[in-house]
Amino acid sequence: MYGSAKPSSLGNLGSLGGTASPGRMAGRRAIVTGGASGIGLATAQRLRAEGAGVVAIDRSPAEPSLDAGEPITNVRADVTSPAEVANAVGEAAQLLGGAADVLVNAAGIYQIRPLLELSPDDWDQTMAVNLRGPFLTGQLFASILIERGQPGSIVNVGSTAALIADPAEPAAHYNASKAGVLSLTRQMAVEWASHGIRVNAVCPGVIDTPMLRLMDDPAAGEAYLETGVPLRRLGTPGEVAATIVFLASQDASYLTGTAIVVDGGTTAI
Amino acid sequence: MSGGLRGVAPPGQHRVVVTGAARGLGEAVAARLAADGASVALIDLSPDVTATAARIAAGSAEGSESGRVMGIVADVADEQACEAAIARAADALGGIDALVNNAGIGGPSTHVIKTSFADFWRVLQVNLGSAFLGSRAAARIMIGQGAGGAIVNLGSIFGQQGVAGGAGYCASKGAITLLTHTLALELAPHGIRVNTIAPGNMATEMHWEELRFRAAASGTTFDEQVSLIADGVPLGRHGTGADIAGAVTWLLSPDSAYVTGQTIGVNGGVWLS
Numbered sequence: 001m002y003g004s005a006k007p008s009s010l011g012n013l014g015s016l017g018g019t020a021s022p023g024r025m026a027g028r029r030a031i032v033t034g035g036a037s038g039i040g041l042a043t044a045q046r047l048r049a050e051g052a053g054v055v056a057i058d059r060s061p062a063e064p065s066l067d068a069g070e071p072i073t074n075v076r077a078d079v080t081s082p083a084e085v086a087n088a089v090g091e092a093a094q095l096l097g098g099a100a101d102v103l104v105n106a107a108g109i110y111q112i113r114p115l116l117e118l119s120p121d122d123w124d125q126t127m128a129v130n131l132r133g134p135f136l137t138g139q140l141f142a143s144i145l146i147e148r149g150q151p152g153s154i155v156n157v158g159s160t161a162a163l164i165a166d167p168a169e170p171a172a173h174y175n176a177s178k179a180g181v182l183s184l185t186r187q188m189a190v191e192w193a194s195h196g197i198r199v200n201a202v203c204p205g206v207i208d209t210p211m212l213r214l215m216d217d218p219a220a221g222e223a224y225l226e227t228g229v230p231l232r233r234l235g236t237p238g239e240v241a242a243t244i245v246f247l248a249s250q251d252a253s254y255l256t257g258t259a260i261v262v263d264g265g266t267t268a269i
Numbered sequence: 270m271s272g273g274l275r276g277v278a279p280p281g282q283h284r285v286v287v288t289g290a291a292r293g294l295g296e297a298v299a300a301r302l303a304a305d306g307a308s309v310a311l312i313d314l315s316p317d318v319t320a321t322a323a324r325i326a327a328g329s330a331e332g333s334e335s336g337r338v339m340g341i342v343a344d345v346a347d348e349q350a351c352e353a354a355i356a357r358a359a360d361a362l363g364g365i366d367a368l369v370n371n372a373g374i375g376g377p378s379t380h381v382i383k384t385s386f387a388d389f390w391r392v393l394q395v396n397l398g399s400a401f402l403g404s405r406a407a408a409r410i411m412i413g414q415g416a417g418g419a420i421v422n423l424g425s426i427f428g429q430q431g432v433a434g435g436a437g438y439c440a441s442k443g444a445i446t447l448l449t450h451t452l453a454l455e456l457a458p459h460g461i462r463v464n465t466i467a468p469g470n471m472a473t474e475m476h477w478e479e480l481r482f483r484a485a486a487s488g489t490t491f492d493e494q495v496s497l498i499a500d501g502v503p504l505g506r507h508g509t510g511a512d513i514a515g516a517v518t519w520l521l522s523p524d525s526a527y528v529t530g531q532t533i534g535v536n537g538g539v540w541l542s
Contacts, residue, residue, distance in 0.1 A: 189538050193503030205527075230457035235527035242524035251515030254469070254508040256538040261531050265457050268450045268530025 024249050026051030029096040031089065033079050033137055034107030035072055036062045038209035039157060042237035043104050043244045044072040050245060052102065055092040057085075057137075059107075079107045079133030089140050101152035102248045103141040105134040105181075108157060110211050114170040123173045130177035134184060138199075142192050151196030153248045156185050157240075158201040160263050168224075169213060178203075182259050189257030198256040200247045205263025208234040230265030283307035283336070284362035285521065286355060288345045288403055289372030291318040293473040294423070296325075297510020298369055298517050299338070303329040305518060308336030310358035313372070314344050337362060345372050345399040355406035367419045367521045368407040370400040373441075375475050378434040378482050392437030397444045404452055408461060417460030419521045422449050424467040426536050442467075446532045453530030462529040464520050469536025470498045472507040503538035 030047045034040035035056025041063060048054045048069070055073050056062060062074035073095055077088035093099050109129045113122055134156050145152045161171065162178035181201060188199040206214050206229065215221035215234070225232055243262050246252055261267055285302050289295040290311035299309050303325050311322045322340030329338065339361055343354035359365045376392035377384060400422050411418035427435055428442025445465055452463040470476060480494040487494075499506050516535045519525055534540060 186541050190503050190541050193538050194505060198504070230454050231460075231462075231527065231529060232457070239524075239527040242526075243519075243528065246519045246524060249515075251519055253515060254504065254512035254535050254537050255516065255533075256504055257541045258534050260528065260533055262525075262527050264527050265453050265529040268453050 020046060020049035022049070022051060024050045024251070025102070025245065028052040028102050028248075029093075029098055029100045030054045030102035030104065030248070031057060031092050031100045031137070031141070032072075032104040032106055033057045033133065034157075035104075036060045036074055038106070038211055039204065039207065039237045039240045039244075040104070040106030041072065042241035043106060045069065046238065046241040046245050047102070047104075047248070048072070050249075053096045055095050055100075057088045057092065057107070079105075079137060080128040082136055085133075085136045085140060089137070089144075093144075099144050099148060099150070100141065101145065101150060103137060103152070103154045104244055104248070105137055105154070105156045106244075107133050108211075110171065110174050110213070112169050112171050112213060113173070115172050118173060126173040127177050127180070130174065131180040131184065134181060138184070138188055142188070142195070142197055145197060146192070146195045149195075152198075153252075154185075154188060154197065154199040155244045155247045156181050156199070156201045157244075158182050158185070158203040158259055160203050160205045160261060160267055162203060162259075163261070163267055185259065186257045193256055198247075198252070200252070200255055200257065201259040202240060202243050202247065203259050203261040203263065203267075204235065204240045205229070205261070205266045206234050207237060207240055207262075209237055228266055228269070229263070230269065233264065235262060235264055283366050283521070284310075284359075284364050285367040285369065286310045286312065286358045286362075286365055286403075286407060287369040287371055288312045288399060290340075291315040291321050293475060294468065294471060294510050294513050295369070295371040296321050298371065298514045300325045300328065301511070301514035301518055302521070303336065303338050306336060307367075308362045309338050310341055310362055311339070312341045312343050312345055312354050312358065314342070316342050318342055345403055346395040348402055351399065351402040352406050355403060355410070359410050364414050365407050365410050365418070366416070368403055368421070369517055369521075370403045370420065370422045372396075372399045372403075373423060373475075375479055376435075376437040378479060380434055381436045384436065389437040393441045393444070396438070396441035397448065400445055400448060404448075404463070408452070408456055408459075411461050412456075412459050415459075418462075419525075420452065420456075420461065420463045421517050421520050422463070422465045424449075424465040424532055426467055426469045426534065426540055428465075429467060429532070429534070429540060449532065450530050457529060462520075462525070464525070464528060464530065465532040466513060466516050466520065467532050467534045467536065468508055468513055469534065469539045470502060470507050471513070472509055476507070501539060502536070503541065506537065508535060508537060 036058035159178040291313035319340040326338035425442035
């Protein structure tokens, strides 16, 4: 009973984001959208370190690996385009030697804009990348697995912005898009559970990625970390990646429709 | 079983206490942690915990990297007994890095108007009181060690939604969520993370007892009650100890180093439908 799950490493308490458990994802084939940078790149690397085959789908070229390994294989595509998504998922299957059974929707954009200055185009673009994208990739991914009768796992990247409002960084369109991601996650979970497809989300808080704006003003950023984050530091992309890979793995075998908050305790305040 | 600590940390580096570990979810969690190379102290009111610990120790001794596994008989809902048991675990393991507050009882399945105050209060004392006492004792030790740590409290889907006949149980498990929040805030400066795992309908003796009760009360069979529950779970089955152990192991590992104050449902999606 206990031997069925490949144990994750308990690692050292002092290391952040843990240590890859070699083999936990062996034999799995993963697609990571937005896998060229930030949380997506860290997730692609963690999946690879645990034995999965990985293809990133990103509209930008892959950035150099953070882990000194080979660059993650990247298929260029815009996740808002059904045709480009279909082509990219097909190309990924060829590169992976079979249909993917792990999908991580990490592609996303973030723009600070007060509501009174928010244009319809701003709104539409953010919704397209952050919400339409996971819908398109998730629908195609699941349809292929269901047709083949294979189980799989989807992890969508939400945000603590889906849960709380923030007067300091006004981004109603982003917040709403991420709240939509959580709703999409729950509905995917119930519609596809009987096919053995688990669907979960992570909600990162302030994570040290290129998308982070908090530290643009270092003094204000540090002040926020002291008062707004119980663990008093930024999270790392590796810590979010570790949570995503946990959710994709057999260690999370009975989790579906959940959203795990990775925020250093911010939303517990 | 493969030891997840190979090449990462020496055997026994993680010293974990699991309460309510003689059987069920607690036993599964302890077994998984031992298989991953942790030293584990199992605490339970039942003297069976000694045999459970011996069984786990024998199982993980097959690998060369197992830590120490020991059983302690104690009532963790009693202040003195809980303090003494945690202290004994710390002495034997050389410290405590993590605590899993799993001890709990279901209590009577009766509506409030037919429930004695003593029965109601007993459920809170065991389910909530033991989590308070265990966390307090272990946190004091962890703070003294100065190396951080992790606490996982076992809540329940019935701490997130009510169920007729479950006043004491639901109240105790709902309170676990806010005890976790509070502990997370108080202990964050010490690098100690505190989270709740909220299982759904689990294939445990405690749940089977409840279903036998419902079957008798409704004139149906036990099997019908099991199917009734499983059919309402999107993933179509009851959860297992291994399901919970996977989530607990993750919450005790550095993989969740930025996760604190959270309640994580391990319920097969049941709350969604």
